[in-house]
Amino acid sequence: MGHQAIEVETIMPELKIRLFKVGESDPETTITVPGGVLKIASRLIPKGAMNALQEKGIDLDEIVRLSENPEARGTLIEVEEHGKNERIVIALEVE
Numbered sequence: 001m002g003h004q005a006i007e008v009e010t011i012m013p014e015l016k017i018r019l020f021k022v023g024e025s026d027p028e029t030t031i032t033v034p035g036g037v038l039k040i041a042s043r044l045i046p047k048g049a050m051n052a053l054q055e056k057g058i059d060l061d062e063i064v065r066l067s068e069n070p071e072a073r074g075t076l077i078e079v080e081e082h083g084k085n086e087r088i089v090i091a092l093e094v095e
Contacts, residue, residue, distance in 0.1 A: 012036060013067055013092035017049060020087040022080065027089075038064050058090065067092050 012035025018027035031049055033041045042050065042060050053060060056079050066072045077090040 011094050012038060013073060013094045015041060015063065015067065016089075016091045016093055017045075017053075018089045018091075020089070022082070022085045022087055035067065038067050052088070053090075056088070063090065063092075 014035055015033040015038055017031040017033075019029040020027050031045060033044060037044060041064055045053075045060070050060070058077060058079075063076065066076065073092050073094060075089055075091045077088075079088045081087070
């Protein structure tokens with residue numbers, strides 16, 4: 001009897017960063033980083049968005065590491081800036 005190799009395909013999630021005005025259901029801005037390039041995401045995300053993440057203490061490298069865990073899906077972080085009337089949602093999604 002021969003042994004069959006079972007190939008497991010790992011689908012990398014997309015990183016979604018959405019900026020909402022508080023009270024709005026549709027995002028004002030959405031940044032999507034495809035799963036295949038998440039490891040170099042810090043070089044792809046616009047500087048303004050990276051600065052906003054860093055100001056809020058959000059470590060993009062840690063999110064990239066978390067994306068490798070198949071159980072880490074959905075909304076990871078939600079930040080509401082009441083003074084700016086903004087809400088930021090960071091999620092890992094499989095399309």
